[in-house]
Amino acid sequence: MIIPADGTSGSAAEAGAPEFIDLLCSQNETLADLYSGGLIWLDVQMRQATERTFLAAGDPEQVEMLRRLDEEARRQEATPKGENAAVFRENTNFGGFRDYRTTAAAELGHGIRFFNWLRRMTVDAFYTSPMGIEDVGYRGNQFLNEYTIPPEVLEFVKEEED
Numbered sequence: 001m002i003i004p005a006d007g008t009s010g011s012a013a014e015a016g017a018p019e020f021i022d023l024l025c026s027q028n029e030t031l032a033d034l035y036s037g038g039l040i041w042l043d044v045q046m047r048q049a050t051e052r053t054f055l056a057a058g059d060p061e062q063v064e065m066l067r068r069l070d071e072e073a074r075r076q077e078a079t080p081k082g083e084n085a086a087v088f089r090e091n092t093n094f095g096g097f098r099d100y101r102t103t104a105a106a107e108l109g110h111g112i113r114f115f116n117w118l119r120r121m122t123v124d125a126f127y128t129s130p131m132g133i134e135d136v137g138y139r140g141n142q143f144l145n146e147y148t149i150p151p152e153v154l155e156f157v158k159e160e161e162d
Helices: 017-027 029-050 059-078 085-090 092-100 109-127 130-135 151-161
Strands: none
Touching (some): 029 059
16 A cells, blocks of 8 residues: 555565565564554554454555554654754754654554554665666666767756756
8 A cells, every 4th residue: 555556567565565574574673563563553543443453444444544644644744843843853963863853643653653664664675676676767787888968958957057
């Protein structure tokens, strides 16, 4: 659901993202705990909403749960809380810790943290797989006899200078 198949490539699941995440979790106990706890949290929340586990729920319910997590995460990121909010927003030294700059909503807080990890790792897994590399058109290092600048790039630069 995070990276579905489209007209260009397959899904993250088809690219092996679940196996990649499983491998990483098997090598890192902290990460394994985060995923185990996150999946349990997701099932508990879905059972409260639909009386079914996340996997047993239908696509509309699953999408709605993930949408809520995404919306709340975006809302929190856009509106930092606390007396140090301005410091976090302005100081790039805290950039890697932006997950910690806000107070998570009690209802979704743990799920947001899990979903953010899941989303990032799914994207990493997809775009480092052969399918993801092909999706972005990466051709690797290649020997070029010459490099020709595409005409549309030259036109764009010329327009910007004028």
